[in-house]
Amino acid sequence: MDEKARIELVLAAVQAAGARISGEAVVLGPGDDAALLRPPPGHELVWSSDEQVEDSHFRRSWSEWAGFAGFGTKAAGASLSDLAAMGAEPLGALLSLRLPPDLPAGALEEIARGVGEQLAAAGCPLVGGNLAQDPRGLGLTLDVLGHVPAGRAWRRAGAQAGDRLFVSGPLGLARLGLTYLEQGGDPGDPAWEAPLAALIRPRPRLALARRLQQAAVRPRAALDLSDGLARDLPRLALASGLRAEIRSADLPAPPAMLCAQLGVDPARCALLGGEDYQLLLAGPAELAGDELVDVGALVEGEPGEVLVDSKPLSIKGFDHFA
């Protein structure tokens, strides 16, 4: 199959999954040297890119239980989550794939379908991308562009002393699923469906972000928990020039029964776990609601320091290069 046929196959699969390659803001979609977009007047652009690398972010063998679509949902979920973390609305996405020669028939279409499912759920059109042959392995890059009314993006900086800290859902689930797989667990076991789904099909919190942007009381700082609370909370605290204090008993940790099966501590898993793509938000106490779990507060103190149950945080989250 030549390059043109592959591009057509990707675009067809993405659209079959419900995503669009056109839209109100899309002046020119796939097929030229670049895409042309018309951003809403008075808005700022929110721009990010995330890459999924074989044997670093996923293993090819996962296709046996997640399908190749799983790599697409994982890559697109991770990128769209960055838009949610800034409180932005999606404008468009570029999909770049590195394809190894030994990729089985149907894999490209499945990957595109997975990407399409996430883009469809986010209302984000696919407007371009890139296909490259890679003799060494499979890779997926999703570039996303969003928009937000000027001055309204949630940065890591901007939290105030006294702000409460909230997380938007379960922490450590994706890590628990990964640990289960690495210990040779059976991915077909229904008890492990939720951790494996968290790992392969993260749900970017775009709808929550939209609701919070339109609320009377809004977050003052945010980020998405891609590297784990233990690593991401110090980043937010440091950027805001504050100390964070959290209570381990309040963390929405994975089910104790599953943790016990792998011999891991639930609170530790919640602190360390990356790739959950839940939001960490700082703001007034009035933000509290069914979806937001209050886990602590930001206070005056050593910028970036984190106290867990009044003791300094002694573990670190995920570092790709550590």
Added chain:
Amino acid sequence: MDEKARIELVLAAVQAAGARISGEAVVLGPGDDAALLRPPPGHELVWSSDEQVEDSHFRRSWSEWAGFAGFGTKAAGASLSDLAAMGAEPLGALLSLRLPPDLPAGALEEIARGVGEQLAAAGCPLVGGNLAQDPRGLGLTLDVLGHVPAGRAWRRAGAQAGDRLFVSGPLGLARLGLTYLEQGGDPGDPAWEAPLAALIRPRPRLALARRLQQAAVRPRAALDLSDGLARDLPRLALASGLRAEIRSADLPAPPAMLCAQLGVDPARCALLGGEDYQLLLAGPAELAGDELVDVGALVEGEPGEVLVDSKPLSIKGFDHFA
């Protein structure tokens, strides 16, 4: 070196090379979940991504003569060229790197310096990116965002019957350099400096694009010659619904002496050669000037058909998957 230290090293090297990580349009640069940009009112966004993959687009061994900086200049040049091809001004760039564990000390800084040199020459700030570990090989992705007054981008479609076809400079040089290397040529031979420079340090034609956008007579269609005239010209002709007629004697082919040394035909090399990143432009005859070489015309006829010296084009340009 952990992730944070690597990011700081990249940002320092890019700035040491003269590029910025801030600017008038940059509301928030590197260091958050996403970059924030303020596009000029009334302009459309031009968005593209290009990826350089080890052993597909370059060989690690080239670092012996081009330095690791050469991979940076190649990747950034290829992406910025897409902005030139649309007649756009750069707004910002994201740099994503996949780093193998066996990368020598200093390589990351060199790569970043190469990227920085191209961004500096283009006046394009680096506003974010991504670092990932890749057990399998080195990879560079440059995402670029530009802007153009609404309705003024040069697409592949839009040329009219009777339009002249122009190329912005030498064709086939990069391919000649690649062929020379693959035949075991000595990269230190000064006679081969120009072909090797074309391969590793393409010069995106942004200044030319700016001049043409501001001229009284402007191009009606354009693309950058990344896959070779034999492949890219049919794309422009097809998109514009026209037939192209070119004369091989008018193609700015590589020096006959160098071609003879490798046993290749200069006109064939000019037709086939990819990665030159010169512009192919269609428009009124008045566009002709020192930088633009008239190579033929677009006429009524079978859309996408190309006649070379009145005979149908019988060779194809570069296809990553053919």
